[in-house]
Amino acid sequence: MKPPAPASPPRSWESERRHFIEAGGNSTHAFGLGRMIGRVYALLYLTPEPLSLEQVADELKVSKASASITLRQLEAWQAVLLINVEGDRRDFYVAQTDFSILLRKGIMPGVRKKLRSAGVQIERTLVTTTADASASAAAASSSSSNGDSTPAKFTREQMTELKRRLKAAQTFHKRVDGILGSKLLSRFL
Template sequence: MNSPSPTRQARHELIDAGGRTAASFGVNKLLGQLFVVLYLAPRPLCLDELAEELGVSKASISLATRQLAGWGAIRRVWRKGDRRDFYEAEEDPRQILRNGVLDALQRKLDSAGRQFQEAIRTFEAAAKGRTDGDEAILLDRLRHAEATRAKVSGLLQHPLVRRMI
């Protein structure tokens, strides 16, 4: 509460934008807001400060911090002689991208790949030899989808991409 009005306003808008962004990706908007608060904070903050700042119960903050910490977006910080847990944001957004977002994406792609290949095997076995009919179309589509998936997966691991991010 030490800032004059325009910066407070700007800060408030950034927090709100964090919430909207989170929501637009289908995650709890509180996670986005919480991360922005920590990312902009000059020092680690405790649960009560976070709850106060966002006007939300401590229970919500407790859940939210654990989730964000699980993604590597924030981390717990101990202060000697203080029993409270403090949290600070991972200050390098690229770290979060790598460890949180891209990792999760890669896992999804891998899982989809296994599923595709299993389905392709099943359909190949069912339509042995025959290259016509509905199931041939379906197989074609499946193979096409799998090829694209593999391409995207490869792109994510490409050194150039890895280095740029």
């Protein structure tokens, strides 16, 4: 049996804070939201007092323009709250620490919007593949002449497979949409 690895020496608060902020950026980047979204949110989450735009930019070593755009996006998602500090005309921000509000009012509406868009596209593509053979051949032929690499004609087996795939995508889409719109999930959040 292998002995346990020695514990790594404790890091300073500032070092851990920096790692947390960078991990926040890496997490949002992995979800396609951009590193700045996660870095700014993580900074505000670990800061007990409100920070101004200038303080956020200085702390993260980014331009005020970049920090401003990110803060506005987070504010639109209700991930950060705009705070007035008495005696100071600047805008200050704090992190929304209630994750249910963050999910329900910030993240979920964006996910649902993207999901609706995907559903519309799946439906359009499915309708196109189920059109009669002559219309499909004519459409494929005209798009091929425009530089599209789509074959002019699919075999019956290929069309059957395409329809099967699209119907599976449509079924999955409806399930996910049903889950995200369910009363149970709404109550949970």
